[in-house]
Amino acid sequence: MQKIKSIMKDNRIRNRLLMFKLGCIIIMAFLFVGLQTAEISAASGLKLYNYTTKSYLTYTGKQVKATLNGKIISKEKTPGIIIDGIALVSYKDVFVRSDIDADFVYNKPKSTVTLSRSGTTIVMTIGSKKATVNGKAVTLPVAPVKIKYRDAGITNILVPSRFVSETFGLGYTWYSAKSTVAIEKKSSVTLSYNSGKKFEYTGTLANVTIDGKKISLGNMPSIITNNTAMLRAKRVFSDSVIDADYKYNKADKSVTLSKNDNILVMKIGSPVAHLNGKPIVMDTAPIIVTNHEVGTSYVMVPGSFTASCLGYDYTWDNPNRTSKIISRKDSDISNEDKVEHDQENPTEKSGESPSPELGDTGVVFDPGTILHEWTTFDTLIAKSSGVTELNMDMLPSEENGFIYSVARDYSNVKLNTETYMIIGSKPFEKVTSKKNGQLVNLLVSNMAGTNYIYEIQGIHGNYVKNIETEFDYNTQSSRVDFAVIPENYSYDIKLSEDKTILYVTFYLNSLNQVTIGTNDKNDYITLTGMKPLKVNMSEQNGMLYIDLPYTVNSIGDQTLMVAGSKYLNLFYTVKLPDKTQLILGMQDGTQYYVSETENKYTITFQNSNGNVANPPVQPVVPEAPEVPVSEVIDIAKYELIIPKPAGFNGEQILHKDDYFNHRFSIKLPGDHTAYLAANPIINNSSVIMDVSVFLNANYETEIMISTSRLQGYEFVWDNNSIYINIGEPRDIYKNIVILDPGHGGPANGAQYFGAKEKDLNLKMLYTLGEKYFNSNPSKLKVYYTRETDVDMSLSDRAAYASKMGADLFVSLHMNASLSTAAYGTEVYYSTNNNTTNKAGLNSKTMATLFVNNLTSALGTNNRGVKSERYTVVHKNTVPAVLIELGFMSNKNDFALISDPVFQENSVRIIYETLQQIFELYPTGR
Known part of the structure; x- marks a missing residue:
């Protein structure tokens, strides 16, 4: 019995041992299977389909994340991958759908992806390293790929992350340990220059101090462009303690700042300024900057240049990003003195005081004996009131009015005006307008109208070609566009007494006075316009033809034999559809010279051996014809045509390429400024932003051409003109x-x-x-x-x-x-x-x-x-x-x-x- 018990006990122990061993085996088996499963899972990685190679693959490399300013912008289910050591990420997730906010176009048939941001456009082709940046060919470090994440069921196009980021001007860091692309976007403000394209300005936003005191710049701090600090013209130089007189002329976009005896005139987009009448070339031209964050535009000028011209010292404090303007110790007139002076002479700042002299000693002109003089009556001509906006301050009507028609108004015609009526069914409430070159745009609120084009040219007059009306259902307003034929015109708007007729009047320049005279040395003719005259002259068979394009003849038709003169024998006027023409008969051997002051244009006549009362500015007609250096057949292919002054040899042309500032100069020895004022340069290119003509310090007539981007140039000439071809450097230059x-x-x-x-x-x-x-x-x-x-x-x-x-x-x-x-x-x-x-x-x-x-x-x-x-x-x-x-x-x-x-x-x-x-x-x- 004892033995049986012992055997049973031994069996129980044996069974327990067997069960323990079996459990260990099962546990080890589970552990092995688990480890094996984990290993297989890690090795399998991302299951992808490559559309280029049309193959399935399992990606086992690093899975790339992307952050923008520390915030994750990539998607967990569709991470980036690494190919040939380059991190590729989804262009949509990272560059489009994030705060980078790039625009995109995916062209499926061509397999191209276009990304655009802040003026930079990248075009990439799936499967190719060839790409373009703003149209220029570049090579990518690795080709973009189109893949499908099979587990997520999502298709993405992946692009090289560093290349795209840095091309867009974004900061980029690769953190290998974290497999993370860290992109940094600088704080920016959306701007545009001179009504151009919007862009994100990420540069320095700077301050201004005057004699150590910081001034408020409002919504537009100083900015840096072309390595130049640009400052608000009015706020910094006029509204501050500098207290310079400030004027901005919308017509010619000129900025005038006057301080003590210094008068500085600059023009938007032009690198040539005039200080007391003397031309000075600036590194950076003034610009109109629109801050789209606040919807306001500002005239901004180069700080150092402007401060210096107005009699101040200027330094740039780089650590503090500040333009420091400092009064000069030798200044004999303080700001306090200037303020008191203005209080004693309240008319000075309003422009009612006499204009200051330009600095040069003028030539004293001897009028001698006036032989003939014609002057218009003031009642025959009109000047624009300058009113281009109307707001009746009325509550908006519950119902829109309707524009019945647009017609010519003949009720109050002046010699130099042309008026049109826009007839409405109810009083006009608000009208705004804008002048764009030879187009005047009117926007009429709460007025419906039909979409119609009124053809005017050849029927009613010569000022307006056509008028187009269009109704905008979204804004419940009508647009009325006037296509104006002349380049030099002004306009204004006004309402009838019952406010149901809107009058739009266009004004041309007028020839108001002509004087023919003689003195001891020469004869002369002086033309006086309502505004500065544009004059074209030519000579044929002893007759001098003086053309005044789109200028009204206000002195009437005149024909006479000139008595008492030395060199003139005939004068008469001709009215043509697009100009007034004056014709002068001259004796053989007569030479003539021109000079221009404000709105007066004087032509002086003498014989070939005589002396003139006014020193010659530039002979207009050569004494003998030149043999052309090169025969120009197709002038239409040239972007710029410069009339060639008389007696000037084309071999004397000098030129300078200032490519750092996107401009170049053509230089003609001698003073030909008056000739080029009378014979305008023809500009056929939208890339040319400004053409400035001035007499430089070397007594050369310098024609400075500014372009919107880098351009190459080449030129030829013949008897008549200098012809300039501009274009991309590789289109112009061989090597x-x-x-x-x-x-x-x-x-x-x-x-x-x-x-x-x-x-x-x-x-x-x-x-x-x-x-x-x-x-x-x-x-x-x-x-x-x-x-x-x-x-x-x-x-x-x-x-x-x-x-x-x-x-x-x-x-x-x-x-x-x-x-x-x-x-x-x-x-x-x-x-x-x-x-x-x-x-x-x-x-x-x-x-x-x-x-x-x-x-x-x-x-x-x-x-x-x-x-x-x-x-x-x-x-x-x-x-x-x-x-x-x-x-x-x-x-x-x-x-x-x-x-x-x-x-x-x-x-x-x-x-x-x-x-x-x-x-x-x-x-x-």
Whole structure:
């Protein structure tokens, strides 16, 4: 019995052990299965379908997140991926649906994605590294991909995150440990310049102090454009203690600031200002800035230039982002004195006091004997009241009125006016208008009308071509547009007594007086207009034809034989549909000159040996015809046509490309300003923003052309005109090179024996080299990264080639070493930028040509071609080299590179090598 019990006990123990072992096995099995399942899950990653390769795949790499200013903007179910070390993210989730707020267009048939933000447009093609930024070709680090996240059932297009972010000007950081793309968007304000496109301004928003006291700038702080602080003209210089007189002329967009004896006149968009009548070229033109955050526009002017012209000192406080305007210690009139003076002379600021002199001593004109004079009656002509808006301050009607018709009004016609009636079914409540060139837009509130075009030209008159009416159902208002034929006109609006007729009157200039006279030395004719006259003159068979386009003849029809004169024998007037024409008969051998003052235009006549009372401004007609240098057949293809002054040889034309400021100048020796005022320059391009004509300090007539973006130019001429063609640099120039004088500004480079590398680089490449590199743009067009002692970031220098549409990039440096024994010339390139271009050239080949040519011609030690990741060659987009001409740390090399003859020879060899490269590897343009 005892034995049985013992056996049973042993069996129970054995069974428990078996059960324990079985449980351990089961647990281990579960653990193994679990571990195996987890491993399989991690290895499987994202299940994707690639639309380009049309294949399924499992992505097991890092899954990329994206943040904007610290906030996650990517989606958990559709993370970004990494291809060839580049993080790609969903363009919609990251750049469109976030606060980056880019516009997009997805063209499915073409497989392209277009992203636009703040004036930058990127076009990418799925599966291709080729893309464009604002129309210019670029290469992406990796191609965009279209994939489907199979588990989420979502299709996305992924784009290279760093490229898109940095192209849009956004901050970008890659955190590898967190697999996160961190994008930073700077605080910005939405602006537009001169009614152009809106953009996000992310630059400096600055302050202004006057004599240490901060002034309030309201809703528009100072901004930086073209490296210039732009300040509110009225708020800073007129409404402050500076207390300058301020006037803004909407008609010609001129800004006038007057302080003490200084009168500064600037024009919106024009780089040429006039201080006391003298022309001065500014680096940055005044602009009208619209702040779309508050819906207000402001006239803004360059702070340093304006302050200096008004008699103040100016400094820029960079740490505090402040323009500091300071009264000069030698100023003999304080602000307090100026305020008291204004109180004693209340009419001065209102413009009722006499206009101040312009600074030049005027020529005393002797009127001698007046032979004939015609003057109009004031009752025959009219001036615009300037009223362009009406608001009756009435409560809006419950029902809209209706515009019955638009018709010509003949009830109160003046010689220089043309009036139209807009007839309504009820009193007009509110009317606003705007002048856009030769179009006047009226907006009439609470008035319905039909959509109709009234053709006027050739039926009723010569001022208006047609009138178009259109009703807007959304705003319950009508728009009435007048297409005006003349360029120089004014207009106003007014209502009838019962307010049911709206009158729109257009005003032309008027010839109000003509005086013919003679004195001891010459004859003259003076034309006086209601406003400054636009005059065109030509001579044929001894007759001088004076045309006044769209100017009314208010003196009446005149025909007479001129008695008592020396050189004139006939005068009569002709009224033509689009102009008034005056015709003068002259004796043989008569010469004539013109001068212009405000609204008076005087033509002085003398014989070829006589002296004139007014010194000649510019002869209008050549004594003998010129043989044309080049025959211009199709003038329509030229963007700018400049009438060529008489007696002027086209070979004398000078020109200067100020590409840093998007402008260039044509220079004609002598004073031809009056001639060009009488014979206007023809502008056929919307890219040309301003054309300014002035007499510069070298007694040259300078014609400065400002463009909205970088443009190349070329010109030809014939007997009549100078014809200028402008366009994208690659459309104008056959061969384009960027020359980069290394270092600059605070970056001195190597310094040995009292010399700085930055100075040697600039002197050789620009000061000495300009005569070579700028000698013939048709063969070689050069753009410099710097022309003065300023610094420029290495990345910006590298990007210059793409920005300017260049073919090659050359950077000049001087070498240095801890070993004074090192000497010779070496040329660097980057293997990262060594792709062979269409012409068959790459950076290494270019570097080889330079090092061999320089050392053989200059006798320096050939240290060969080397590859380094120097930014200017590594990040470039065209064949690029960096020349280390010699070692400043070596006495023998320094003696060479500081020698003027060696310097001259060096830049000549660089120039000749560039020509050789383009001969061996032509661009094909």
